[in-house]
Amino acid sequence: MSSRRRERAALQVPLHKQLTDPLPRSALERVRRRVHESRRSGEVRVWRRASAWAPVALGLALAAIGFGVWRANDARDVGPLRMAGGAPLGAVVARTTTTRVALHEGSSIALSPGARLVALENGSERVLLTQGDGTITYDVHPHGPRRWTIDAGAVAVDVIGTRFTIEREGSHVTVSVERGQVRVRGVAVAGGLRSLSAGEALEVGAPPRAIESETRGAAETAADVHASYANDTHVSEAAEEASMGESRNAASPTGAVQGVASAQRWLVLAARGEHRDAFDALGADGFQRATARSRSVSELFALADTARLSGHAALAVAPLERLLTEHAGDPRAGLAALTLGRLQLDALDAPGDACGSLERAITLGVPADLAEVAYARLVEAHRRAGHREPMAASARAYLERFPGGRNAAHIRQIIPNEPE
């Protein structure tokens, strides 16, 4: 079964089985009181019908003003990058046809069939996107307020305002610029850094080979796959380490090669989302060895996901802690701390540990969409750990930052003195 078919299989209908309850119990209780009050007072909510149409009438009268306000908001351009319809740019997958995403500030992104893009960070000043395999053309509106960075595995591309294309297939990445200028970073780039102007292109990494190829071919393929995750690891060294780690008992050269392929197979499986198979490919011992030798943020994340999503939550702690210890300056460190905190809170029943992880996530910074989650989970962690004062302080911090947040009503109940 191809990886794409497996990805599709991950989404099962009806979809509600994969969704959480949208409204907390506190909201249901709030509505219950409202219903009770409406029935007690005998109020028929005619005013809402009026309120439904009054703004429309007002809107027709004030359309010009509304349009002006709208344009003024656009000119100020605060908040995340938004797609047509107003949703923040999150994850985009192009299936069978080219998908073009128009953004509110004039930029656009065109994904060729099969390409995938995920926004790890989307704020007023910075956008961090990660591109999977496939070809994506970025047309970034010049002089915008946001600094764009695209993580394409072997390289990271810094953009200000330009039109360029990234083609990625594993560790093989080509960046070509049509207009403006970009800066390409990565250990695979000569000198670690190169600026590209209009008409220039940069190709990094060898074209991938089939993973099933034998002898030396298999070793190179394993190295390529590894490089796509561990771009700050020397490729041949990684393959050699992998073969030593996985084939200690293999006496023949063929056995050693099979060991390399086996050691890296988990990365391929994890990249496909087949985390149970990825964990089985590694085994518990192999997982710990891989955690100990991993040097890149991407690989440590992949290890943590493999453990977490294959039902081995406790094993996910080590790669995340290592990531936080050794890559605290990475933009994804906050996300790692948040993941660790949620893991400790939900799967490991360790709210005391979760407090520290979630506080660290907030300090390091998490993508804008997840900030509310981090603050809310910190309140929950303190509550479950029995930290009364810190719980009240974190609850106040939440309400100050997200007065209309999804969890605001619930958190107000925790500290009833807060005005609703």
Next chain:
Amino acid sequence: MITRLRLVEGAKPLAESDAALVARVRGGDRDAEDALYRAHAESTAGLIARLLGSSQDAEDVLHDAFVIAFLQIDRLREPSAFRGWLRQIAIIRVRRTIRRKRLLRALGLLPAGDDLALERLASPAASPEVLAELAVIDGVLRTLSADQRIAWMLRYVEGHRLVDVAALIGCSLATAKRRIAAAAEAMSAVTDIAPLEEGR
């Protein structure tokens, strides 16, 4: 102790319980209203919130649906069918709310964006692929008409049978099928969701 006995009685089939509660509501019993709310609020709220994609609007629609249901409870011909009837009322309110918000947004009187996009509702264990798929689906749903959005979601998100979708929307089976097909066509351009077999 009496409360415990009542709880045991409450374990009888839901339809009987609803019918009894509806009869008490018709007699002016406010406690029965409360009991009906507690029995159906959670599932109805989930339906409304997913259809709307907004928690604030969901609270308003949930409130309105129950108030209207209690006000018009004499019109309910089959008391045991309270749940389906309540959902019909809720879906009418959802449709109005979606249309109203789109108009207000078109006039620039309402900020863009809702807080309950599908990918934000994903369970914590959802893989990045599932999150990405849900985000794509949510993006398409925002481009559909209110009728198509509701019909498709009742079928593919909530998992209702076609005949139940038609009943909940209050249209013919053919109309429900047509709306779902139109939405599925738009959806097929960006994602692959296998058609649900009838009966599921």
